[in-house]
Amino acid sequence: MMAERDEPTGALVRPYAVTRGRTRPRLEIAIEALIETTVRGRSAGSLKGGHVREHQHIAALCDGRLQSLAEIAARMQLPLGVTRVLIADMAADGLVAVYEPTSLEDAPDAVGTELLERVLSGLRRL
Amino acid sequence: MAQRPTAGRVTSAKIVIAGGFGVGKTTLVGSVSEITPLTTEAIMTSAGVGVDDTRQVPGKSTTTVAMDFGRISIDRDLILYLFGTPGQTRFWFMWDELVRGAIGAVVLVDTRRLADCFAAIDFFEHRRLPYLVAINRFDGMQYHDPQDVREALAITQDVPVISCDARNRESTKQVLISLVEYVLTMRRQRAVAPA
Ligand SMILES: Nc1nc2c(ncn2[C@@H]2O[C@H](COP(=O)(O)OP(=O)(O)OP(=O)(O)O)[C@@H](O)[C@H]2O)c(=O)[nH]1
Ligand SMILES: [Mg+2]
Numbered sequence: 001m002m003a004e005r006d007e008p009t010g011a012l013v014r015p016y017a018v019t020r021g022r023t024r025p026r027l028e029i030a031i032e033a034l035i036e037t038t039v040r041g042r043s044a045g046s047l048k049g050g051h052v053r054e055h056q057h058i059a060a061l062c063d064g065r066l067q068s069l070a071e072i073a074a075r076m077q078l079p080l081g082v083t084r085v086l087i088a089d090m091a092a093d094g095l096v097a098v099y100e101p102t103s104l105e106d107a108p109d110a111v112g113t114e115l116l117e118r119v120l121s122g123l124r125r126l
Numbered sequence: 127m128a129q130r131p132t133a134g135r136v137t138s139a140k141i142v143i144a145g146g147f148g149v150g151k152t153t154l155v156g157s158v159s160e161i162t163p164l165t166t167e168a169i170m171t172s173a174g175v176g177v178d179d180t181r182q183v184p185g186k187s188t189t190t191v192a193m194d195f196g197r198i199s200i201d202r203d204l205i206l207y208l209f210g211t212p213g214q215t216r217f218w219f220m221w222d223e224l225v226r227g228a229i230g231a232v233v234l235v236d237t238r239r240l241a242d243c244f245a246a247i248d249f250f251e252h253r254r255l256p257y258l259v260a261i262n263r264f265d266g267m268q269y270h271d272p273q274d275v276r277e278a279l280a281i282t283q284d285v286p287v288i289s290c291d292a293r294n295r296e297s298t299k300q301v302l303i304s305l306v307e308y309v310l311t312m313r314r315q316r317a318v319a320p321a
Contacts, residue, residue, distance in 0.1 A: 031166075031223060032140045032207045068138060068207060070195055074164035079190070081169060099136040103227025104309075113313060115132045115139055115204075116229065120306045122200030126158070126299055 029084050031070045034099040037063040041095030054078075054086050055095065062096060136203045141302060142225055142255070144211040145234035146242020150262045150292035151210040152194050154234060158298040159196025159208065167192050168223075193224070208302075211246065221249060230256040230309045232301055234292065237261060237270045240278055247279060256309045258286040260301045284312075 041059045049055075057076055061067055067075075073083035090096045102115045143151045156163045167190050191212045198206040209224050225231065231250050235243045243259075250257040261275055272287040281287070286308050291297040 030227065031209070032138045032205075034136055034138050034205060036136070066136065066203075066205060068197075068205070070166050070207065070209075071161075071164060071197070074166040074195075079167050079169045099138070101138040101140065101227060102132050104139070104229055105227050109313065109317060111131055113310065115137075116306055116310050116313070118132060118204055119139060119200055119206055119229065120303065120310065122198070122204070122206070123299060123303050123306065126198070 029069050029087055029098060030101050030103075031080060032068050032101045034066045034068055034101075035062045035072060035087055036066050036097050036099070038094055038097055040093075041090065049089075051086055051089070055090055058086060058090060059095060066099070132204060134203075138205045138207060140207040140209055140228050141305065142209050142211060142228050142231040143234065144231050144243070144246035144250070144257075145262075146236065146239055146246075149234045149236045149239075149242065150264075151234055154232070154260075154262075154290075154292035154298050154301070155194065155196040155208045155210055157293055157295045158198065158302065160199060161197050163194045163196045163210075165192050165194045222253075225250070225253055225255050228255060230258070230305050232305055233257050233259050234262050234290075235259055235275065235279075236264065237275065238264075240275070243279070247281065256305075256312055258288065258301070258305050258308055260292075261287070261289045262292045263289055 035058070037059045042063060054076070058072055061072055061075060069080065069084060069087060072087065073080045076083065078086075087096060087098065091098050102111065104112050104115070107115065143155055145151050152163055169190055193210055193212045195207055195209045198208070200206050209228075211221060211224060231246070233243050233246050233250070247257070247259075259272075259275065259279065259281065261270060261272065263269075270289075272289060276283075276285070276287045279287075286304055288301065288304055290301050
């Protein structure tokens, strides 16, 4: 179903944010943000570091299949916060792409309305 | 990042399902979700700081809060999530993350225990998150006029109050459609007559 789309190429959000004066690999990944394994993330050989097993698990879960942070946390039976850090690290290494949700709070009116209309017609088609 | 139209890019949106303990939130999510509802846990400290952080904050006790959710693929590149709020209403910080950027909320009510939804309604009004009230029809329960429920909850005329069967997919679909229609209507009114 997702197969026709272009291959994800890398992180779409800034991987490093300065928090309280320190640089940490912490993305503000929303619970509903979508994650997908990149071409790079698919080759297990590029995985290294302290959380290889978790990274491999996430790379397998999101290979050709969009999964939210919440889904990954639930399927791996890890707390949301732990999963968020794992994904931020992987995004920083280009192993996964992170797609931001469309926030009805932040989006311009036209974008919010377009999103709502798409959701509405999608629900009617169900 | 969210400045561009959603068509042609991968993105997601969410709707919050709130209500008192055992009112049918998980049932409602499950009736329409394409996956069996999943549960995820967030760790939070008693003080509400360092919420969901992996580092332990010394001297503060931590609590695990579970919430469940479902998923509806609207398109191959647009996914809608339905998040059930944790039953414990004192975890405001979790609610904060749950509602941030959401389309709106469904407040599910059981007319035998109306007061159970007061906290949710107060919270959504405070956060200015659009919501509707859905009365879950439990078996053997007498019919309640939505207008009576509206008065009992002291909510304004514009907030939709509808009746539903959380176990029924078509009924749940209709609840979600009503919410999105309501949010769209409110935005159009706001565009015509700015406050
Ligand atoms: N008869 C009837 N039973 C229902 C209905 N909706 C839910 N139930 C039942 O009520 C019980 C509670 O439903 P849940 O969906 O677990 O409620 P919940 O709001 O998720 O509960 P908590 O997460 O524990 O707060 C379950 O046994 C359901 O099968 C309904 O419309 N009619
Ligand atoms: Mg539940």
